[in-house]
Amino acid sequence: MLKKTLLATAALLAFHLPASAAETFPAKLAGHAYLPAFTLIPPPADAPEDAWISGKFTGRTRNHDVMSVPGDVGPAYGSHPTGISLPFIGQPVQGLSGFAMNRAEDGSIYTLTDNGFGTKANSPDALLFFHRVKPDFETGKVERIESVFLRDPDRKVPFRIAYEGTDSRYLTGADFDPESIQVLDGEVWIGDEFGPYIIHATADGRVLNVHQTMLDGKALTGPDTPGTVVPAQPGKDFQVQRSGGYEGMALQPKTNLLWAMLEKPILGEDGKPEGDFLRVLTFDTGKGDTGKSGWTGDSYKFRLAEGATAIGDFNFIDDSRALVIERDNGEGDPSLACAEGAGDKSACYPVPAKVKNIVLVDTARTDADGFIHRIGHIDLMDIQDPDGKAILETDAARDLKGKFTFPFFTIEDVMLYDDTHILVANDNNLPFSAGRRIGQAANNEFILLDVADFLAAK
Structure with a gap:
C-alpha cells in the first residue's frame, strides 16, 4: 500500500514540476x-516571369538590381553581414522548416521551404x-532529389492570392507561411502560420483544400489572416x-490525427499571452474533406521550458510519444556573448543561443489541465562529439574539442x-542568420544524433 501511495505521489509531482526540471539525456x-546556404533553383517553366527574381521586396522599395543589397542579421543581433546579397536569380531552397514523419519509397525525407523572407509583405x-532530400553522412552533402511547387488551379484557397490572375496560380509567401509537413497515403498536409490553416495537397503540389482553424467552436485567427483589418485589437x-501559427504538426500513427501545435502562446481578452504554454489542436484527416469539420474539438497544452519562447517542429516516434523542438530567439555560441553595454558588436553575439532543446513528450499522459507530459530532453548546445564528426567550424571563445553545438536562431x-x-x-533564414560563424550565412545543416537512452525513456 505504501509503495502504491509513493508511486502515485511521484506521478502527481511529475506533472507539476517545472518544465526545466525534466531529465536531461x-x-x-x-x-x-x-x-550550402546559397542554393537556388529555377521556378517552374509556367510560373510568372516575376518569380525569376526573388527577394525584390525585402527593402523599403522594389529592387530589381540582382544581388545589390547585402544581407545581415539585423540590429538586434549585431548587424553582422552574412556575405549573401539580395535579390536572387531564382528561388532559394533555404528555410527548411519541418520534416515529415513518413519517408518516400526510396528512403528520402520530405521537408519544406517556408514563406520566403520572413513576412507576408x-x-x-x-x-x-x-x-525530397537525402543527407549523406559519409560525404557531408545533402542531395536534393525533387522539389514540388504548390499551386491552386482549382481555386481552393478561400482568398485572393498574389498570382491570382495567372493561369498556373502558384502560391507565394504572401499567401501562406508553410512551417510543417506530413505525408499520408500519397498526399501532403501542411501547417501554415498566417491563418493558421491546414493545407491539403496532392503529391504534385495541387491544393485540394484549405482548412481554417477552429478552437472552442470559433475560428482562430491572427494579424496576417485574410479578413483581419487594421486597426485590430x-x-x-x-x-x-504574428508568426505564432502552426510551427509543428505531428501525424499520429494508427489514428491519422494531425496534432497541430502553435508556435507561440495565444492571446487572451486583455491582449496578453494566456500563459507560458502552447496550444495543440487535433485534426482528423479522414473527415477534413468530407464536408464535416476535421477538428476534433480536443485541445491540449505544451509547457515551454524556462527561457524558451517558441517551438520548431513536432513529430511522433510511436503511437503516443513525440519529439518537440523548443528554443529561444538567440543565435551564436554563448562564449561570444557581447559584454553589457558593448558599443562594438562586430565580433560578438548580442543575443547568443542558450535554450535549444529536443523534448520527448507522451501525448497519452495529460494532467487535469490538459498539459502534455514531458518525459525529458536533450540539449542541442551540449552534444558530445568524441569521434570528430563535425565538419563545420564554430566561432567560440572556448575549447569545443569533443563538443558540438547547434547554435541557430531557428531550429525547425x-x-x-x-x-x-x-x-x-x-x-537558415537566408540571408538573415549566421549562427555558426560571425559574418557567414548559416547553411542548412543536418545532424544525426545518437540518443538511444532518450528514445527508450517512458
Missing part, C-alpha cells in the same frame, strides 16, 4: 551534413515548395500572435531516424 553526434515573389479581433526540423538516432536540421 546525453546526445552524441553520429553524422553531419549540409546543403516581403515575400510575394517567393514561391512555396516542398522537397489583439486578443479581441485575433488571438494568434526533427524526426526519428532509426531505433537509436534522430535527425535534426535548422532553418
